[in-house]
Amino acid sequence: MTESDDIFTARGSVLIAGAIIDGSTVDIAIDETGTIAGIGEGAREAIDVDIIIDGSERLAVPGLVNTHTHAAMSLLRGYADDMLLQDWLSQKIWPLEAHLSGDDVYWGTKLACLEMIKSGTVAFNDMYFFMDRAAEAVDEMGIRATLAYGFIDLSIPEKREAEIKATESLARHIQSLDNPRIRTAVGPHSVYTVSLEGLRWCAEFAKEQGIGIHVHLAETEKEVVDCVAQTGKRPAALLDECGCLTPRTVAAHCCWLDEAECRLLAERGVSASHNPASNMKLAVNRAMPYHWLKQAGANVCLGTDGCSSNNNLDMFEEMKFAALLQKFAWNSPTLLPAGEAVTMATAAGARALGTGPGTLTVGAPADIVLVDARAVCNTPLYHADSNLVYACNGDAVMTVLCQGRVLMHERTVPGEEEILEGAAAAARSLVGRARQAS
Amino acid sequence: MTESDDIFTARGSVLIAGAIIDGSTVDIAIDETGTIAGIGEGAREAIDVDIIIDGSERLAVPGLVNTHTHAAMSLLRGYADDMLLQDWLSQKIWPLEAHLSGDDVYWGTKLACLEMIKSGTVAFNDMYFFMDRAAEAVDEMGIRATLAYGFIDLSIPEKREAEIKATESLARHIQSLDNPRIRTAVGPHSVYTVSLEGLRWCAEFAKEQGIGIHVHLAETEKEVVDCVAQTGKRPAALLDECGCLTPRTVAAHCCWLDEAECRLLAERGVSASHNPASNMKLAVNRAMPYHWLKQAGANVCLGTDGCSSNNNLDMFEEMKFAALLQKFAWNSPTLLPAGEAVTMATAAGARALGTGPGTLTVGAPADIVLVDARAVCNTPLYHADSNLVYACNGDAVMTVLCQGRVLMHERTVPGEEEILEGAAAAARSLVGRARQAS
Structure with missing residues (x-):
């Protein structure tokens, strides 16, 4: 043929x-x-x-591997930009997300998969809601994904119970699909949105199920300062105490890690996902300390973050942002040369998600x-x-x-064509429902 | 029809x-x-x-306007990267440029024009050598360009005479073409490569001919520190003393301007060309102070710099780098919103090069x-x-x-197809000649 x-x-x-x-x-x-x-x-x-x-x-x-995204947020591409983080979240993103339906997540994930395929990405690490519908989209599109339900308990026991149920339910659902391209992970959102009990449960459940953990770590200085004030520990140490740092953990952002935390991540075999475009757009004021992570021997991979803080899923563009941001932020034109950026986006990503060597061998x-x-x-x-x-x-x-x-x-x-039409229609409907309610 | x-x-x-x-x-x-x-x-x-x-x-x-590039350096795309600036220039770029021919500049400029057209750029501000051959390429491609011969006298009187002749000769040549799309400018490279006499001659010649000035300004901290040590003045003040700051001047980079220099540029009507990707790749350690320039009312436009320090000429990508670098470097997610980035790449660029309002009106x-x-x-x-x-x-x-x-x-x-083949052949020949000579 x-x-x-x-x-x-x-x-x-x-x-x-x-x-x-x-x-x-x-x-x-x-x-x-x-x-x-x-x-x-x-x-x-x-x-x-x-x-x-x-x-x-x-x-x-x-094939490129996107190790941190919120795929369905493609529906929010360009909805709101250039705002202070808290205003942006509370005035724009959260009010819209409150109206999000399973259908929206299906179409948003279809659009994201289309965009990733069109820019050479074959696997991604996702954290969001209605993840059974995300799985449906991924199944149809032929790409690989590790899907985590975003676990946020805000230290409220009732909410924690609901999040546990949602996480268990997703794990059962993904297992029932029996699709080797689609896996699940536990998704404790971060140290500032999940209680110690919640983090411990996530670690236990991941261990029990033999699945990964997907968590945000040290994205902003405020996260570190608040964590130290409340617990006496920096975020990485706190995650470690709860059992969340494992060889199957992907920690996104990692901008404000100190040198000891970089060594801790390397020791635990954690993969650190660099998200340079998002970090620049949201002005987190510090680039991931790639040199410390590299020196410690940590696996450093690459991700785009969601479309509302990037605003695309192009891993080629992300490689350039990574290589240029590291040079600029750490004042070294020799840092993160092109070959290392390619490794970050391929072999390191494949290692993070366990999808093979990520090489042509x-x-x-x-x-x-x-x-x-x-x-x-x-x-x-x-x-x-x-x-x-x-x-x-x-x-x-x-x-x-x-x-x-x-x-x-x-x-x-x-x-x-059908995906572009379906996603555009879903976005119109979502914004319409949000407007009606406000 | x-x-x-x-x-x-x-x-x-x-x-x-x-x-x-x-x-x-x-x-x-x-x-x-x-x-x-x-x-x-x-x-x-x-x-x-x-x-x-x-x-x-x-x-x-x-149409987008690229206000700072060295178009023919497209032939050096990816030839050498990820090096310390001085090593990169002395070991890689200069040895290759020493073998550059007029034919190379013709093919490099054809390739650059092709790339710019394919990414929506209709006009560019160029500084390089063999600019009569660059003009030939621009004429054929149908795009607009302002072409400057890179004037570098290194304070050597004989060299200055040669640079003056080359600048005058290019001005005569461009005039003889009588093509409204193609203009010339005087191109004093920078305060660290051109003598005071050279800068003064450039300013006088530009005034006499009624043409623009294209200069590098405050790209690195070293440029500022050396200039102050040698002349007691910061670079912008020195250029002003020599008459180089005019409403027809485009100053590229402007990373290390202080607040008073920003006001000076605004007062003189100078256009400041932001080149974020190049500045990040070469790790200049400071982003253009856009907020000061904006506050002072300066015209801030956008440029890609040459392909060896970017390594493409895509002004859409450059808009994203500009908007994200400003936010990151100056720690403000509201700085340089999308609409201002579009203005930078269109109306501000057109104003800088005098090619019209740069709007759809x-x-x-x-x-x-x-x-x-x-x-x-x-x-x-x-x-x-x-x-x-x-x-x-x-x-x-x-x-x-x-x-x-x-x-x-x-x-x-x-x-x-012919341009891609011609440019690839020129690049092979150039590298071959350089290897043979070494």
Whole structure:
């Protein structure tokens, strides 16, 4: 079978013929299970080829992994910006979110998945509400996701019970889907929104279920100052005391960590998710101390945060923001070079979510992105990593495979028009309901 | 005549039918001279329509203006990154630039113009070498440019004489072209590379010729400290003493200006070009004090700097970097809101280069960009400015007109393939020559 419209529905082994990896033109063979079976010399012989994808003039790179987002907030893209954090939340975001329905989350997550696929992301780490509907969207879109219900008890026992039930219910639901692409995690929102009892329950439940933890950590100075004033401990120490720092924990932001906290995260095997665009937009006044985390040996990955504080999900753009923010904020033009930014967005992200090595190697899941080597952003092409991080954005991505299945080809994603219409309609309806109520 | 492939060669009046401006769907009429003749009600009647462009599902915005770049450095995109400034310049950039030919500048500028057109930029302010060849490229590409020869005398009298000759020669050449899209400016590189005599000559020549001045100002702390140590004055005061601060001066970077210098720039009518991505990548350790410049009433515009320190020419991306860097660096989430970022990239840029009002208004030159309102980055569409700055990149631009002439339509720019091939070949040849010589 050759390249055709059926490429999205066809099942079987895939040969990417003659793509560019590290400056060499090589074949990539993918077996029926969606695993990379061979690369380079003799790769064609590793499989009985069912589907051929022309890789010429394409850079093959591992699929990108977005380790911190609130996918359905794509419906809030551009709804309110350029405000003080508290005004923005209390006057704009929360009043709108109060009217959020399961349908909104379904359409918002569909839109987010479409955007991620179109910019080369194959897996994401999500925290929000109505997560059963998010799972439905992810299932349909063919991407990977780790879905956490945002656990916020505000130290109110009744609320804690409700959050526990919601978390347990989501875990059961995801288990029932039996889709290897979709996992769940426990989502204690942060030390300032969850009680010690709540944090301890989350840690216990994650351990019992063998699932991950997704938490916000040290995003603002206020979070650290308040935590120390109330508990005598900095946020990372407090999370650790509650058992929340594990090798399956992803801690988002990490802007205000001190050096000892960086070492603690590394010791516990926690993945620290850098969210530079969001941190800049919300003016958190400090960039993640990447140099300390790196020195301590922590796994540092990358995330976009939600669309209302970015306002897109383009991990290529995020790599550039990461590499440039680190240089600027820590006054070092050599900090976070292009190659490390690519690793952050691929291998480190895959490690954080447990989705494989995040590299193009035999035995790895075929999560592969083909980037246009003839795009302006790749002309000239001295160093692919430099162009990917500093010159290109996600629109240079032409083809995306997740576990060997083609999700986008030559920039076409099946069903794009319906998703754009459905999401726009959901956004209109949400704003209309909020206006009516106010 | 209707929409067709001839749209690039056709001449005459143009009707953009039903584009979106400020949330309303309106017609835009452009007369034979490339001037906006009507917008909205009755616009169709303002012209005898020769060419129709379908504006449905398109946001119409003024063409973007890149007020500081070194266009031909597109050939150095990704050649070397992530190094200390002095190592990067002395080990990588200067050795390569030493082998630069006129042909290289021609192809580099063609590539840069292609990239700018593809991301919605209609005019740019350039400083480099072999500028007669840059002019040739600009002439062919249909874009506007103000071209300055980079005047660097290093206080050596013989070198100064040569720079004066080169500057005079370029001015004569541009005048001889008699192309209203192409202008020249005097390009004293900076206070640390040009003598006082050189700066004074530049100011005099600019005044005599009635042309602009393009200068780097207060990019690094070292520039300020050295200048004060050597002359007892800060850089802006020194430029002013030499007569270089005029209403036709564009000062790039302006990171380390103090409050008094901001007032001085405003008083003299200087345009300050913000270059956030370059400043972050090179870790200059301070963001332009936009709040002081704004308070003083200075014209603050936007530029990408050259491709070797960015590494692209996408003004949409640059708007986001500007809005986010200002918020982060000056610790204020309300600083440089989306609407101001759009003004920076359009009206303020047009004012800096004297290319019209930089707005979509009757009587203005028809420098118009049509952005895909159905792109993911414009879904949902609450506030166009927010989406343009925070969510979209230049790839959302579908159609570009400069003085009423169509330079790109539905993302097609005539001759793109030849430019990519020519530029890639020039880059290979340049690197080959540099290697042979070393």
